[in-house]
Amino acid sequence: MAAIELHYWPTIQGRGEFVRLLLEEAGAEYVDGARRKGGIAAMMRFLDGEQRGALPFAAPFVKVGDAVVSQTANILDFLAPRLGLVPDDETLRAEASQIGLTIADFVGEIHDTHHPIAGSLYYEDQKKEAKRRARAFVKERMPKYLGWLEDVLARNRKSEGRWLVGRDRTYVDLSAFQVVEGLRYAFPNAMARLERKIPRLVALHDRVAEQPRIAAYLKSERRLPFNQEGIFRRYPELDAPAPRRRSGRARKAGR
């Protein structure tokens, strides 16, 4: 397989992180293009249509030989069979893809909690709308998506609920890990409440974090920290209220 060039913004995890996790878990040789000198200009030449191959609408995209492949879920679906991170069986591959796309929708909704009006406006200029959208997100959408992932795990008898598709780990397990990580960063209060209801997904998260290559990656400087420029942002005003804590007296009385 030809060398893989990843093109994505160099200072955020963002959507590119789903691709990085796959490449890292596969032990693939790849270049994270935009982190190199001149890399952003090189990426822009693709986005501006000055390179051959398919025209990406946005980053991330990868170049593998002559192929230019964009859209996160499509990149993952393109690379995973070549890197052994999805079964060859086409029904299972389509199942992985539908999970990957549902996670992509989830990620889009997570983004829109802080940008409900326009990506071109600052958060501060849509904060009021963001609070309203985030309230509905935390109450309705976040439990729905997380509960669906939990159900998918529960139904997957082939792996005894350990992995989302088939018998072994696939790229969508890595993506589910990333969503749990991101939600813990962005919505710590809401996640603290919800995690009791999604034990399989939390266990999946931990299982992914313990994979040797992922563990090494997470400790490396290649893993960027979450920050307020990415998809997952920590705005306390968008999170659920902090969980109520029992008073010292109630706790002492064991109530």
Added chain:
Amino acid sequence: MAAIELHYWPTIQGRGEFVRLLLEEAGAEYVDGARRKGGIAAMMRFLDGEQRGALPFAAPFVKVGDAVVSQTANILDFLAPRLGLVPDDETLRAEASQIGLTIADFVGEIHDTHHPIAGSLYYEDQKKEAKRRARAFVKERMPKYLGWLEDVLARNRKSEGRWLVGRDRTYVDLSAFQVVEGLRYAFPNAMARLERKIPRLVALHDRVAEQPRIAAYLKSERRLPFNQEGIFRRYPELDAPAPRRRSGRARKAGR
């Protein structure tokens, strides 16, 4: 190929329409499940996890033999090779998929113009935010997506700019047709201004509409009309202002 069951809401075009267009153009035998008696209940059994196979997060989904396949772009990518509506070449297939996914993102943004806060709220309860989001959509996003499709056509020398991918029509051409149709319905003023700048895409729309099977489908009762329950809705307050018309005097003077 096993018979295809499509499951989708029976009274709207919605996301299901992208699948219907593919099935119609292919001349495939399919059942539009939810339009039959008891069909919605049958669909709900899949969504409620009472059926075997992959668990869909939402409709549309298709059942083909034992496979249950959801997420519109994934359904199209799964069916198109079986129905001759995408090239076998895997780079071209990935290119079609990235266009399909970008159209899916576009459709999501179109939906969110009337539901920027929550799908669970009525339009009337988020009308103020909808106006603000739609203003940014019409000014920034709609020209960006349509211009990108125009660029993709211009770059496709294999078809001399007639089709989006490869030499012949593929499922993404049908999807692009549907987006143009929908935008003409939902944003007639904004589209009237933009169409001058996207001649290839308008020609593609017309070319798709003239395909004999599509033309027959569009005239049939299987093609539902656009309405205010679907993704494309006509709320004049969300559209651009009507184009300025020259006064009678100015017209007479030929200015």
